[in-house]
Amino acid sequence: MNEEIKYEEALTQLETIVRKMEQNEYDIDELAAQLKTAQRLIKFCKDKLTKTEEELQKIQAEANS
Amino acid sequence: MKSEEFATAMMNEHYTLRQLNLMVRDAIEMHLPDEYWVEAELSECRENSGHCYMELIEKDERSNTPVARASAKCWRQTWLMVKPYFERTTGQPLRVGMKVLLKVYAQFHEAYGFSWIVSDIDPTYTLGDMARKRQEIIRQLKEEGVFDLQRELRIPTFAKRIAVISAQNAAGYGDFCRQLEENEYGFRFDVTLFPAIMQGEQVEQSVIAALNKIYELQSNHTSQFSPLSSHFDCVVIIRGGGATADLSGFDTLALAENVAQFPLPVITGIGHDRDESILDMISNTKVKTPTAAAALLIDNLLHVLEQLDDASQRISHAVNQRISNQKTKIVTMTSLIPTLALRVVGDQRHRIEMMENRLPIAIERRLTNQKHLLESLNIKLQGFDPQLLLSRGYSITLKDGKAVRDPQQLKPGDEIETRVEKGTIRSVVKN
Numbered sequence: 001m002n003e004e005i006k007y008e009e010a011l012t013q014l015e016t017i018v019r020k021m022e023q024n025e026y027d028i029d030e031l032a033a034q035l036k037t038a039q040r041l042i043k044f045c046k047d048k049l050t051k052t053e054e055e056l057q058k059i060q061a062e063a064n065s
Numbered sequence: 066m067k068s069e070e071f072a073t074a075m076m077n078e079h080y081t082l083r084q085l086n087l088m089v090r091d092a093i094e095m096h097l098p099d100e101y102w103v104e105a106e107l108s109e110c111r112e113n114s115g116h117c118y119m120e121l122i123e124k125d126e127r128s129n130t131p132v133a134r135a136s137a138k139c140w141r142q143t144w145l146m147v148k149p150y151f152e153r154t155t156g157q158p159l160r161v162g163m164k165v166l167l168k169v170y171a172q173f174h175e176a177y178g179f180s181w182i183v184s185d186i187d188p189t190y191t192l193g194d195m196a197r198k199r200q201e202i203i204r205q206l207k208e209e210g211v212f213d214l215q216r217e218l219r220i221p222t223f224a225k226r227i228a229v230i231s232a233q234n235a236a237g238y239g240d241f242c243r244q245l246e247e248n249e250y251g252f253r254f255d256v257t258l259f260p261a262i263m264q265g266e267q268v269e270q271s272v273i274a275a276l277n278k279i280y281e282l283q284s285n286h287t288s289q290f291s292p293l294s295s296h297f298d299c300v301v302i303i304r305g306g307g308a309t310a311d312l313s314g315f316d317t318l319a320l321a322e323n324v325a326q327f328p329l330p331v332i333t334g335i336g337h338d339r340d341e342s343i344l345d346m347i348s349n350t351k352v353k354t355p356t357a358a359a360a361l362l363i364d365n366l367l368h369v370l371e372q373l374d375d376a377s378q379r380i381s382h383a384v385n386q387r388i389s390n391q392k393t394k395i396v397t398m399t400s401l402i403p404t405l406a407l408r409v410v411g412d413q414r415h416r417i418e419m420m421e422n423r424l425p426i427a428i429e430r431r432l433t434n435q436k437h438l439l440e441s442l443n444i445k446l447q448g449f450d451p452q453l454l455l456s457r458g459y460s461i462t463l464k465d466g467k468a469v470r471d472p473q474q475l476k477p478g479d480e481i482e483t484r485v486e487k488g489t490i491r492s493v494v495k496n
Contacts, residue, residue, distance in 0.1 A: 011416075018420045021427035028435060031428060038424055045417045053410045060403035 007048045014041040086175035093179075097171040100184060107163050108134075115141035117148070117159070121167075121181065137169060139183035147186050154188035155195065157313050161266065166190035195313070202318045202343055211325040215349040218330040222369050224298035224362060226255045228329070230275045233260040237305020237336070237355035244359035252366045257297070263304035263335075268314025272302065273323050283329065300327065301362075302344070303334040303355035315342040324348060334358035455486040 017038045020026055026034055080088075108131075109120035116138060123133040139147060152158050159165065168185035206212040227245075231238040238258065245254045259275035262268060282296045302324075314320075315335055321343045324331050330349035334357055335342060345351035352358050447453075451461060462469040463482040469475060475494045483490040 007413075011413075014417070014420055018423050018427065021424060021431070024431060024434075026431075028431070031431065035424065035428060038420075042417055042421050046414065049410050049414050049417070053407060056403050056406045056410070063399050063403075 005044070007045060010041050010044050010048075014038060014045065017041070083175050086173070090173045090175055093171050093173045100168050100170045102187070103167050103169055103181070104190070105133075105135075105137075105165060105167065107159060107161050107165060110159050110161055110163075112144075115144065117144045117183075119159070119183070135179065135181055137167065137181040137183050139186075143184055147183070151186050151188045151191070155192050159186075160313065163191055163313075164194040195316075199316055199343060202316065202321060203346070205318060206321055206325060206343075206347060209322070211322060212347060214325050215327070215331055215347055218328075218349050220330050220332070220349065220362075220365055221298045222365075224365055225253065226257075226296065226298045227362065228257050228259060228279045228297040228300045230259050230261050230272055230279075230300065230302045231304060231355070232263045233258065235263065235303075235305055237303050237334070240305060241301070241303055241334075241355035241359045244356050245362065248359075248363045250363070250367060250370065252363060252370075254362065263314075265314060269317045269320045272314075272320055276300070276323050276327060279329070280327070297329055299330045299332060299349075299362075301332045301334065301358050302348070303336075303358055305334075305336055305355045312342055315344040317343075320344065321347050332358050332361060451484075452486075455484060458486070460485045 017034050021031075021034065021038075103121070105121035105123055107119055108122040109118070111118050119137040119139070121133075121135050121137050122131050124130060125132050148158070166187040167181070167183050168187075169181035169183055171179070172182045173179045203212070229238065229241065231241070242256060245252075245256065259278055261275040262271040279297060279300060285296075312335065324344060325347045333342075333345050333348040333351045334353065334355045335344065336354050341351070350361060352361055455461070461484045463484065464475060464479060469481065475481065477494050477496050479494045481492055481494060483492065
């Protein structure tokens, strides 16, 4: 996955896949590939959130010290 | 007159001047032996060797032309007593233009001519006349609508450029300048002196001339630069000195009119114990002494300084208040922002997790649906299996592998197959 992608873009892509999944818009053939993409997006978003969380906590610790 | 002299004169029918004057003297002494109170105006008045020499005049009230004129003298011995009494009562010395009530007796001296000899002066008459004149001036000023003009002006907030009208070397002017220079607050005043005669006959003319000079500078300055800027902030008229000094020059209509209509506020400090002078009445502010005038100007700036101090304190207080409020806000926000940001992260995480959960559910459902579909298709297909018909006892006839649906398709001799549940029967068509 392109590292340049932004969280919001990743989230939008993910939401699109989930919606299409739920509304049966994919061919069965595509399902596996889309699931893989979705899982990569989920990992990317989670990593981003974890990183952000760590940064925030660090900033907070600096401000309070 | 000696009798032989008179006799000689009679005989010759010519008189020497002295002879004739002596006759006049006799006549006067005989016919005017008394003392009289006379009202007159002084047209001249001078002291010499302790005597006072006056010229008396009576003017026609309407045309102002003299209708009577005479010399009067007050000998040293009388003058020594009369003068201080007069000055104490009226607050000023005898001077030209004054109306006086004199007690006189006639004297004709053959060498010096006719003269009224003054034996007493009634100062209350002069006082009354002065008061009447003052009242007249006041009435006229009010009628002209200028009496209150000065009091409508305000001494400017930052009054520091002061035009002073005073005698050049007067002690009062020195006091005024010293007081301003030595003020304890360190205010700097910009004082310009417009010298004038502050005593006697020439006061009116001289002070008006000084006012005109100030006005000229002021209006030149105003037209040359901004109309708001000006040369001077106010005018101070001061004099200091002798208590018996002649202040009558400050009680004239022309001077009062000039001061009343002057565009700058005029402060008077012309010092006197008696009634207010007319100048004091019409000036913007009157004080007793030059020192008091300086104190007034210092107080004015002090008041401004206090206002500035007050304003600066209030501003700094308000600013500090704002800053401290903002600091509190920032502190609150500083502690709040990471929490809020973390909450956003948490929300996002939740959102991702929700989607993560929805994915397998959606896929699972999709696949199950497909399975069901396949199954139902399978069941449908099963319904079409021919074996099922055969097992029920039906059979299928085939020719060349194709189902025979119409006997017309066959002709005698054709070979056909018949499929039944448990096998195939081959036969030949007979007809």
